[in-house]
Amino acid sequence: MRKQVPLERLLYFKEQIGFDAKTQELLKKHGHVIAEHKEDFAVYFEEFFRGVEETRPYLEVQEYPGQLQGIWKRWFESILTRDFDEHLVGWMWNSGITHVRINLDHRFVNLGYCLARRFCNQAISRSIAQEDMAEAMEAVEKALDLCLLIETEAFLANTFQCDSEVIRGIAHQIRNPITVIGGSIMRLKRSKEVTAGAAHETYDTILAESRRMEKMVRDVSSYNEVFHRQSEWSPVFLQEMLQQVLDECSNRYPVDNLDLQTGFAPMAKQVLGNPDEYRLMFRHLLANAFEAVDTENPVISVQTSLDPGTSMYVLVEIFNTGKLSGTDEMETLFTPFFSTRAMGTGLGLPISRVVAQKVKGNIMLYPVSKGGVACLASLPRGDLD
Ligand code: HEM
Known part of the structure; x- marks a missing residue:
């Protein structure tokens, strides 16, 4: 199924690039002269990409x-002579989708745009009067920039969408069998015939592993969603959220x-970001502290403060007694799986960490010298004005 053309977004790019009525007028004025080189352009493209091992098969x-x-000739002529309206923008989008479908490496498309730019500059210097060259080049540059941006947008939207769909699909397909396995084991455990201790132990192991799989499926889905979602930022009240979690x-x-000790600094009231993503992040960080705390001397503390280095950031420190086993290298703990x-x-x-880094913050872990582990999240302050 073809993805709908995100016209509004593409026309927004057009505006941001500064492709305005004046640019279109300049293309009308000079484009036809440059477009006369379309045959040469198509031959140049073909010869170049025949020489590249990865693109020759196409x-x-x-x-x-x-x-x-034929396609390249038509493209060259169209962007130089036609109005950059929704039809042309839509066609550029579809060419991006086509390139994703045929698995053309996006870097070669980029390379194609470098060649097109070089070719146009040469064509302009050969065919346009000296005094008009600068304006012609500026208009052509904008047309090429816009095409490349649309192509990149189509590439990103479609490749990421594909990955996300596959991950969501796998998560969905795995969830049902795991639930069935868990339910069946529970029934077996309760059945009268099974009394032997060893069988119970085996069932418990299967049950625990199927619960871990359930968690894994949930976490993989949320990692994927958080990673790809473009979130709006809004102010989030830290104390209320931390207290709830x-x-x-x-x-x-x-x-x-x-x-359980808490300390909320009045100056560090709000942070900026997506409330759902922050809640997810604090759930993970606090769950880690609760699960890892030393049961002989159980202390967990949550403190907020203004970053002493820059008052634009708020620090949230979550400390728990206990040791981290399995690694000395704290950074390793941020490696997925x-x-x-x-x-x-x-x-x-x-x-x-993805949640924090999306808002230009970060999360670090470090051992505390008097014992215990601290997790420090630095997050952008939400109440700057
Ligand atoms: C500046 C770079 C490029 C531009 C502007 C461009 C443009 C286009 C356009 C406009 C289409 C038609 C899309 C449609 O109507 O659905 C297309 C399709 C295609 N392009 Fe490109 N292209 C570029 C680079 C490349 C490269 C480097 C290759 C590989 C050598 C390539 C291979 C193809 C193929 C195989 C198709 C599909 C043809 C079909 O429909 O069977 N393109 N391209």
Whole structure:
């Protein structure tokens, strides 16, 4: 199925590039003269891409001889002589989609635009009067910039959409069998015939692993979504959100005699970002603290403050007693699927870091000298004015 042309967005690019009525007028004035070189352009393109190992096959397997030369000739002429209206913009978008469909490496399309730019500059210096060259070049540059931007947009929208659809599909397909396996094991455990301890142990292992798979499916989906979603930023009240997530975690991971300390700095009231993504991030970070806390001396503390280096950022420090086992290298813990816990998915910290980095913040982990581990999130302040 062809993806609908995002006309509004493409026309917005046109505006941002500064492709206005004056540019269109200049193309009308000079474009026809440059377009007379269309045959040479198509031959130049074909010869060049025949010489590139990766692109040669596309030229060897054409539906009919000269098909691609024909396309390139028509493209060259169209962008120089036609109005950049919704039809032309839509055609550029579709060429981007076609290139994704035939698996043409986007770098070669970029290379094509470099060649087209060079060719146009030469054609202008050969065919346009000296005093008009600058204006002709400027208009042609804008036309080429716009085409490349549309092509890139189509490439990104379609490749990412493909990845996301596959990941969502896998997650969906796996979720159902896991639920069935979990349910069946529960029934088996309850059945009267199974009394032997060893069988119960095996069932418990299968059950625990199927729960881990369930978590894995959920975390892979949210990693993928957070990574690709273009989120709007809005102010988020830190204290309220942290308090809510702390309450959730206290219920979900009860720890006997837990010493839970909080300190919310009045100056660090708000952060900027997507509230849902922040909630997801704090859930992961606080769940880690609750699960890793030293049960002999259980202390968790959550403190907010203004970044002393720049008051544009807020720091959220989550500390827990206990040691990190399995690695000395804190950065390794941000590698997707690396986990020090048997039932971990290894995605909590990577998801959290993606959320923070999307708003130009970051997350670091470090061991505390008097014992324990601190996780420091630096996030953009939301109440600057
Ligand atoms: C500046 C770079 C390029 C531009 C502007 C461009 C432009 C186009 C356009 C306008 C189409 C027709 C899309 C449609 O109507 O659906 C197209 C299709 C195609 N392009 Fe490109 N292209 C470029 C680079 C390349 C390169 C480097 C190759 C490989 C050598 C290539 C191979 C193809 C193929 C195989 C098709 C599909 C033809 C078909 O429909 O069977 N293109 N291109």
